[in-house]
Amino acid sequence: MxxxxxxxxxxxxxxxxxxxxxxxxxxxxxxxxxxxxxxxxxxxxxxxxxxxxxxxxxxxxxxxxxxxxxxxxxxxxxxxxxxxxxxxxxxxxxxxxxxxxxxxxxxxxxxxxxxxxxxxxxxxxxxxxIGGQIIYPWLGEEWRPDFARKTELLGIVAAINARADHILALSIDLGGMLVLAGNEAGLKAFEASVSPLQGRFPMRLGGHAAFHTALxxxxxxxxxxxxxxxxxxxxxxxxxxxxxxxxxxxxxxxxxxxxxxxxxxxxxxxxxxxxxxxxxxxxxxxxxxxxxxxxxxxxxxxxxxxxxxxxxxxxxxxxxxxxxxxxxxxxxxxxxxxxxxxx
Missing domain, CATH: 3.40.366.10 (Malonyl-Coenzyme A Acyl Carrier Protein, domain 2)
Structure with a gap:
């Protein structure tokens, strides 16, 4: 067994x-x-x-x-x-x-x-x-750990969250993906701050609220x-x-x-x-x-x-x-x- x-x-x-x-x-x-x-x-x-x-x-x-x-x-x-x-x-x-x-x-x-x-x-x-979620990978397609990239992305999240009327935070640490959550201003700012990847990221998660945040x-x-x-x-x-x-x-x-x-x-x-x-x-x-x-x-x-x-x-x-x-x-x-x- x-x-x-x-x-x-x-x-x-x-x-x-x-x-x-x-x-x-x-x-x-x-x-x-x-x-x-x-x-x-x-x-x-x-x-x-x-x-x-x-x-x-x-x-x-x-x-x-x-x-x-x-x-x-x-x-x-x-x-x-x-x-x-x-x-x-x-x-x-x-x-x-x-x-x-x-x-x-x-x-x-x-x-x-x-x-x-x-x-x-x-x-x-x-x-x-309340709010929404977005998902973005920090591992490459071969899944080799790149912790510096993760730190860089979380730094972008923190900088956006510090802006007036912007809310953005880590929602789920999901293996090689970051699931982020926040208000519309925060989500849009992140989308504008990162490069598109694999033809689908950053990806909004339809029907999802800002789970796992103070919102x-x-x-x-x-x-x-x-x-x-x-x-x-x-x-x-x-x-x-x-x-x-x-x-x-x-x-x-x-x-x-x-x-x-x-x-x-x-x-x-x-x-x-x-x-x-x-x-x-x-x-x-x-x-x-x-x-x-x-x-x-x-x-x-x-x-x-x-x-x-x-x-x-x-x-x-x-x-x-x-x-x-x-x-x-x-x-x-x-x-x-x-x-x-x-x-």
Whole structure:
């Protein structure tokens, strides 16, 4: 049996190719019905209806109040689908909104309460829609570490943020990518300050607010008012948060876990790169399993391992060699990889 760290994806991972993901993969019809009932009570469209739509539309499926529930359900369904006779999960982490999914996968909240947390926070962010996000790479296409370039870009961000009426900050440290967040003036200033790369960067993330910055404090405050302490308990599997801190089974203060989830996690930068470093070094798993939906997080996971010199990986070529030899990374959003870990 192989050991694995499970990684839960965040916003932007349920797209046109993921339409129908729940109908194809979700293993517990009764649980999905309970998720649907939760949304129906508050006047939201059921996940099963959204997932079975004739076509994907950004205006419907990418909205925070819909996307958060779809992504959470797809993630949790994949976690349930992992074959415990093939894989022993030793820790769970996530990217951004994926932290809410990780809470449920790791047993710190029930599946229903995890859904309530994710759906509530997605809805609150959609209603407020404060600021936006942009993504820009600091690694080259060969993924060789260039920390001087990262420092240079963060210097540009700090200079823009110091201007009157401009807000710009690091939102997510995502492997070889910087996810930045701010107001319109700050985002436009960054776009004007850097060179276009690969025909698509700097890239605005449609439908995304200024996650993981102080701009989200009104959302965090409403989240704390809506989501009580009774939702949170002890994890059953170690959880690695967006600071790289580990929440251990039997040694977690549920009040502190709630305070982090509805406080720091919302308004401070999310260090996914650090979370992966801790996952690798503290748990030394045989596999890193990325649940669905989507397949876009694999590059950031690989880059994070390279940046931390995991098993001697120095660039994309050395990662690909190790991946070909050992199958280090398994993306459940890819049918050919899913079979290696699913029931």
């Amino acid at each position: 192989k050991t694995a760290v499970v990684i839960c994806p965040g916003r932007g991972t349920y797209n046109a190719t993921e339409l129908g993901y729940l109908s194809r993969h979700f293993p517990d019809a009764a649980l999905l019905s309970r998720f649907d009932a939760t949304r129906q009570v508050i006047g939201q469209e059921q996940l099963s209806v959204l997932d079975s739509a004739a076509r994907f539309t950004m205006s419907t499926h990418a909205r925070g109040d819909n996307a958060a529930g779809l992504i959470y359900a797809a993630t949790y369904g994949d976690y349930l689908s992992i074959d415990g006779e093939k894989v022993r999960v030793v820790a769970v982490t996530g990217n951004s909104m994926g932290w809410y999914s990780a809470l449920a996968c790791g047993g710190a909240v029930t599946p229903e309460n995890g859904f309530r947390i994710a759906n509530t926070m997605g809805t609150l962010m959609q209603e407020a829609m 989200q404090e009104p959302v965090a405050e409403k989240g704390r008012a809506a989501l009580g302490q009774d939702l949170f308990g002890q994890p059953q599997v170690p959880l690695i948060d967006g600071r790289g801190a580990i929440w251990w089974p039997g040694a977690t203060d549920p009040a502190a876990l709630r305070a982090y989830t509805l406080g720091h996690q919302v308004v401070e930068p999310y260090d996914f790169t650090r979370a992966l470093a801790v996952a690798a070094r503290e748990f030394a798993p045989d596999l890193f399993i990325i649940t669905g939906p989507g397949t876009t997080l694999g590059g950031a996971v690989a880059q994070s391992l390279i940046l931390n010199d995991w098993r001697g990986m120095a660039d994309k070529a050395s990662f690909q060699a190790l991946q070909g030899e050992r199958g280090l990374l398994v993306s459940m959003g890819m049918a050919e990889q899913r079979v290696a870990v699913s029931k």
